[in-house]
Amino acid sequence: MWGFLSTEILFFGGILCGYTVYRLLYPQAWVHGSELNSLWLGVAMTVVLLASSLTMALAVRAAQLGRSNAIVGFLLITIALGLVFLSLKAYEYYGHWVHHLIPGFNFSGYQAPDQHQVALFVVFYFFLTLLHAAHMIIGVGVLSVIAFLAHRGRFSAIDHGPVEIVGLYWHFVDIVWLFLFPLLYLVGAHQ
Amino acid sequence: MTTEVRSVRFYVSVFLALLVLTALTTSVAEVDLGALNSPVAMLIAATKAALVALFFMHLRWSGYRIRFAAIAGLLWLSLMFAFVLGDIATRHIPQQPSGWSNLTGGQASSNPATPLN
Numbered sequence: 001m002w003g004f005l006s007t008e009i010l011f012f013g014g015i016l017c018g019y020t021v022y023r024l025l026y027p028q029a030w031v032h033g034s035e036l037n038s039l040w041l042g043v044a045m046t047v048v049l050l051a052s053s054l055t056m057a058l059a060v061r062a063a064q065l066g067r068s069n070a071i072v073g074f075l076l077i078t079i080a081l082g083l084v085f086l087s088l089k090a091y092e093y094y095g096h097w098v099h100h101l102i103p104g105f106n107f108s109g110y111q112a113p114d115q116h117q118v119a120l121f122v123v124f125y126f127f128l129t130l131l132h133a134a135h136m137i138i139g140v141g142v143l144s145v146i147a148f149l150a151h152r153g154r155f156s157a158i159d160h161g162p163v164e165i166v167g168l169y170w171h172f173v174d175i176v177w178l179f180l181f182p183l184l185y186l187v188g189a190h191q
Numbered sequence: 192m193t194t195e196v197r198s199v200r201f202y203v204s205v206f207l208a209l210l211v212l213t214a215l216t217t218s219v220a221e222v223d224l225g226a227l228n229s230p231v232a233m234l235i236a237a238t239k240a241a242l243v244a245l246f247f248m249h250l251r252w253s254g255y256r257i258r259f260a261a262i263a264g265l266l267w268l269s270l271m272f273a274f275v276l277g278d279i280a281t282r283h284i285p286q287q288p289s290g291w292s293n294l295t296g297g298q299a300s301s302n303p304a305t306p307l308n
Contacts (some may be wrong), residue, residue, distance in 0.1 A: 002257050006264030013268040017275050024279060039217070044293065046213050054206040057247045064196045171248045174242045182216055182232035189220035 001165050005172045008165050012131065012176055017185065019124045026117040034187035035120030036101055036110065038092065042185035045088050046177065052081035053174045060167040066157030074143050075147040082140045089133050104124070132180060135173045140168050146169065195252070207245045212239050 003011035023030045055077040096102055100109035103119040103126075110118055146166050149155065155163055216235040224231060245251040250261060 002260035003263075006260055006267075009264035009270070013271060018273055019274070021275060021279050024276075043213065043217055047210065050206060050209045050213065053209075053243060053247055054202060057202045057205075058199065060294040061196060061199070065248050071215065090204035144283055168248055171243050174247075175243050178239045178243070179233075181213075182220070182236050186216065186232055187228075189217070 001168050003147070005168065008172060015124065015127055015131070016179070016183070022117075022124070024053050024112070026120070029117030031188040031191060032110075032112070032114065032122050033118045033125070033150055034133045034185060034189075034191065036040055036096075036122065037125070037185050039189055041088060041092055043074075045085055046181050047082050048088065049174050049177050052078045053171055055081065056167050056170045060160075060164055063132075063150075063155055063160035063163040064157060066155075066160075068153055068155060069157060070190065071150040071163060072147050073159075075143050075150065079140055079143050079147065082136055082143070086133060086136055086140075089129065094167055096122075106180055108149070122188070125135070127130045132173065132176055135176070139166070139173055142169070146185075197246075202247070205242055209239055209242055212288075 002147060033056050055074045059074035059078060065189055100106045103123050107115070107119050107122070112118070142165060146162055149162070212235055215233055219231055219235070220228070226238070249257065
């Protein structure tokens with residue numbers, strides 16, 4: 001699993017590298033671009049995702065102790081928190097839609113001399129967050145299967161590999177967000 | 192993988208530390224530290240990532256093979272950043288691609304290299 005996560009580091013890392021290059025070229029546009037995002041929505045999503053990582057860790061702990069009911073309970077909370085995160089994300093995207101801030105479709109919501117550079121920031125924003133949200137959706141799906149298997153009594157204290165594996169995946173997706181949050185929401189917060 | 196089970200209190204403590212760091216990075220971001228803005232934000236993000244990886248993902252108690260796989264990704268990532276940024280730092284790149292002057296109504300067409308910021 002860690003081998004797969006290593007490739008995932010580079011999957012997201014490639015886009016982050018592009019982000020860094022253009023941020024160095026257009027620092028001021030990155031400041032303006034991140035101001036288009038709601039800081040408090042970003043904070044709320046971060047807290048929700050961190051809480052889901054806690055319940056995921058507790059689900060793995062329950063698996064180590066062989067408590068199937070506790071596994072199911074913690075996984076259901078984790079899934080619920082994941083869905084809350086995705087709902088906040090969808091609400092945020094809806095805001096971009098309403099304010100015409102979607103490059104390539106309708107970016108008339110931001111009119112300034114540096115609008116093309118800011119549009120580039122927003123393109124990175126959409127690529128990074130959509131890729132992250134896709135990982136979240138896959139994670140919620142796999143968690144549902146694992147919760148169902150736990151409910152059926154598939155796991156025990158000595159045989160619960162799948163719970164640990166999906167836990168690693170979920171925590172990794174959390175870590176990606178821990179970097180996306182400052183890069184996409186906090187760049188212009190001091191203005 | 193370790194067979195020893197951590198306490199619920201331990202995991203909740205890690206979570207609380209992550210919340211404190213989130214509050215810290217958000218409030219520090221309101222302050223203009225000049226060139227230090229990004230390094231501070233990235234340092235806090237890396238600390239949070241380390242907390243998750245070491246304790247939630249149990250890397251702290253993992254064997255060397257697991258650690259090797261985890262570090263391999265970071266190694267290649269740092270190589271990619273090092274070569275790409277080294278290239279960017281050592282060549283001249285105009286602030287605005289010349290084709291963009293037409294898109295902005297020709298304001299910048301007299302001098303395509305003028306920074307728009």
